[in-house]
Amino acid sequence: MERNLEKTMDNVTNVEGVIGCILADRQGLCLGAKGSASGQSAGLIAAIADEVAKLEPESNAPIIALESDNRQCIIQRQGPIVGAIYKAISP
Amino acid sequence: MNVFQELKKFLYQLLNSVDGLHSILITDRDGVPVISVSDEKAPELAMRASFLSTFGMATDQGSKLDLGKNKTIISIYSSYQVVQMNKLPLVVSFIANNICDTGHILSLESKIDPILQNLKNVVAEA
Numbered sequence: 633m634e635r636n637l638e639k640t641m642d643n644v645t646n647v648e649g650v651i652g653c654i655l656a657d658r659q660g661l662c663l664g665a666k667g668s669a670s671g672q673s674a675g676l677i678a679a680i681a682d683e684v685a686k687l688e689p690e691s692n693a694p695i696i697a698l699e700s701d702n703r704q705c706i707i708q709r710q711g712p713i714v715g716a717i718y719k720a721i722s723p
Numbered sequence: 724m725n726v727f728q729e730l731k732k733f734l735y736q737l738l739n740s741v742d743g744l745h746s747i748l749i750t751d752r753d754g755v756p757v758i759s760v761s762d763e764k765a766p767e768l769a770m771r772a773s774f775l776s777t778f779g780m781a782t783d784q785g786s787k788l789d790l791g792k793n794k795t796i797i798s799i800y801s802s803y804q805v806v807q808m809n810k811l812p813l814v815v816s817f818i819a820n821n822i823c824d825t826g827h828i829l830s831l832e833s834k835i836d837p838i839l840q841n842l843k844n845v846v847a848e849a
Binding site: 656659660661662672673674675676678679682683 | 741742824825826827828829830833
């Protein structure tokens with residue numbers, strides 16, 4: 633059942649620079665996590681996507697990028713699913 | 724500020740950090756509240772011991788499914804959701820509206836765990 637989901641996540645994590653990805657449903661429950669992403673983050677990621685979307689309710693779903701010294705986390709909601717991609721930042 | 728007030732303040736911070744969360748209750752397995760915080764939208768009936776105590780029975784039955792010890796029960800109703808965590812001898816219950824982010828509520832477990840140890844001692848002594 634989740635073969636397509638697994639395949640999509642594999643495709644994402646195989647891209648150069650990507651170190652992990654996570655998918656969450658409308659309730660913030662984890663649908664899948666690959667690489668360095670933790671399933672525990674699903675709820676927070678969905679909450680961040682929902683809160684940020686409230687800033688511009690008339691616009692399309694925003695893309696949110698959180699950046700630390702060595703990693704970047706990019707979050708976007710696509711319909712009922714929230715996806716987050718973790719990327720390594722080379723110095 | 725005494726320990727009890729500090730705990731309440733901490734729980735209020737957690738309550739406000741999740742959009743749509745109306746109440747956090749820490750009870751013993753009979754549903755008797757040890758400490759609780761709630762806003763004005765929290766449903767009164769769901770905060771009673773008679774409702775909260777049903778978790779004790781449900782978690783015991785759930786643990787018989789050969790899936791290991793039951794940790795959490797999520798009940799989603801048409802207008803509210805209740806997330807209850809098995810931290811026996813304590814039970815942590817979260818009452819939220821039905822569209823609240825369930826995963827976000829579950830992520831509060833790691834934040835609430837450290838304060839439970841002290842409360843467990845209180846219940847064990849009583």
